[in-house]
Amino acid sequence: MRACALRWGRGGLPLRSGILLLLIPPFLLALQLLVVGPRLPRVARAGVEEQEIAFSVISIEPERNSRQQESPSRRPGLKEEEEEIEVEDGERREGVRAYEDENEMHSRQYQYIDTCACSQMGPRTLEVQPWVTDKPSFTAEFNRIITYITRPQxxxxxxxxxxxxxxSQPSADSPHWLLCAEDWLLPAADRLCVAYSFSMDGGDAHFLKTVSGLGCEVHSFDPSNSNASGGPLGNSLASNHGDGGVxxxxKMWLEWRAPRKRKQKTRGNLGSVSQTLADIMAALGHHTVHFLYADLLSAEWRVFQNLIESGTLQSVHHLVATMHLQWAGFEVGGTNEEVLRYWxxxxxxxxxxxxKLVHSSAGEGHSVLKxxxxxxxxSYTLSWANTGR
Structure with missing residues (x-):
């Protein structure tokens, strides 16, 4: 045995070199683990550390994200009530309107309708037109409006x-208003004809006589009329079930705001209830208003904005309205030039x-925005016919 050991030391490999050869493989393995190990997925250990995931999650809550990212903005020419309210996620924002306009919610929800090639029009956002000239000018803005409303389309x-x-055929005399009686614009004889009138103190007498003579189901809305039925929506809005000429x-008026809570509210000392046109039509069970007369005493601008943005105008075939220019109108603000541009x-x-504008009739006075x-x-009484339905 001693001879073998001597022989190993003399003729074979040295003893120290053999030991080194035995240690090299474990060393290389440990080095490999140190270099490559961190790149490998980590295995969960008793529920404490989980394997890393190679993808990210994208939020799919568009309405909530849009509310968080959307900053309140004020449209030119509009006054809006502002207060601090609490949103769903518990955060608070300032500069948000005290009421949530349901029609504006619809406008945001269907915002893509304006940009796609759709055959039917729906809710839209009122587009503020650019200035006539490089800088605001009362004369330029006013002339643009007068030119537009005095030229039938x-x-x-x-x-x-x-x-x-x-x-009858149009005459040389200029009446207060006109309804276009082309066959393709009038309701069919075998279909229900519906007419609404919003006017105070009997100013719509001639309109009511005309649509009653056509055999329409007629509804007159006048908060100053003491003979009209009052009370809540269910009592004051009752259809006459298609009784022609009746x-x-x-005792109700036309509103442009959708209240945050669906409750009936009284206005002023008249005890009247205000509703949007869409709510009135729904309560009466009407999908179409063939003839609509409106003398809203300077509330027409905001009402028409509501009708435009809600898409309700698609259900109105003929519109006769008096446009008041003496002052900006209810909830309309800004400089005179901004008001004219908004109008x-x-x-x-x-x-x-x-x-499309059918007829224009000028009123009295020469005062515009004082x-x-x-x-x-x-003021001007304008008559339109809906050719886009």
Whole structure:
């Protein structure tokens, strides 16, 4: 045995070298683990450490994200009530309106409708038109409006004049308003005809006579009428079930706001209830209003904005409305130039909704936004026909 050991030391490999050869493989293995190990997925250990995931999760909550990212903005020409309210995630924002406008929610929800090639029009956001000139000018903005509202866009060979239920050819005399009586614009004889009128103190007498003579189901809304039925929505809005020529009186007015909570609210000392046109139509069970008359005493601008943005105008076939220019109107603010631009934007919004101007009648006075003008009047009664339905 001693000879073998000597022989190993002399003729074979040295003893120390053999030991080194035995240690090399474990060393290389440990080095490999140190270099490559951190790149390998980590195995879960008793539920403490989980394997790393090679993908990220993208949030799919568009409405909540849009509310968080959307900053409150004020449209030119509009006054809005502001207060601090609490949103769903517990955070608080300032500058948000005290009420949540249901129609604006629909506008945001269907915002893509305006950009796609759709055959039917739906809710849209009122587009504020650019200035006429490089800088705001009262004269330029006013002239643009007057030019627009005094030039009819649709020529009718047969018309209905105030108080007349028989169609005739247009005459040289300029009546207060006109209804285009072309066959393709009038309701079919075997279909229900519906007419709404919003006016105070009997100013719509001729309109009611005309649509009653056509055999329409007629609803007159006048909060100043003491003979009209009052009370909550269920009592004051009752359909006459298609009784042609019968006028149903309602002590109610037209609203442009959708309240945050669906509760009936009284206005002023009249005890009247205000509702949006869409709510009134739903309560009466009407999908279409063939003839709509509106003298809203300067509330027409905000009401029409609501009708444009909610898409309700698609259900109105004929519109007769008095536009008041003496002052900005309810909940409309800004400089005179901004107000004029807002008014023109509303007029173009009506056109974009399918309404074509049929007739224009100038009222009395020459005061516009408390300024005296020579080439304009304080009010205009405009008649439209919906050719986009």
């Amino acid at each position: 649709l020529n009718c060979s047969r018309v209905l004049s105030p108080g007349q239920a028989q169609a 006028v149903s009186q309602h 023109f934007s509303v007029l173009l919004g009506l056109q974009a909704s399918g309404l 300024q005296t003008v020579a080439n304009g009047r304080s």
